[in-house]
Amino acid sequence: MDKKCEKCESSRIIKGKLIGYSGVVFIPENQKGIIKKSSAVMAYACKDCGSVFDITLEHPDKI
Numbered sequence: 001m002d003k004k005c006e007k008c009e010s011s012r013i014i015k016g017k018l019i020g021y022s023g024v025v026f027i028p029e030n031q032k033g034i035i036k037k038s039s040a041v042m043a044y045a046c047k048d049c050g051s052v053f054d055i056t057l058e059h060p061d062k063i
C-alpha cells in the first residue's frame with residue numbers, strides 16, 4: 001500500500017478509525033427499525049499537514 005497525501009503529497013500516512021464519544025459509525029439514512037446496521041469509519045491521515053482523507057466504511061458489506 002503506497003498512499004500519498006492528497007494535499008501535500010507526503011507519504012507519511014497513518015491509517016486509523018474515526019472515533020467519537022462512543023465511536024463514530026455510519027448508518028444509512030433510509031434504515032427503519034430500532035437495531036440499525038452500521039459500520040465503523042476508517043480514514044487515513046497525513047502526518048505532515050494533518051489532512052484526513054479516504055474516509056471509508058470499515059464493513060460496507062454489512063450495511
Ligand SMILES: [Zn+2]
Nearest residue numbers: 005008046049
Ligand atoms: Zn499532507
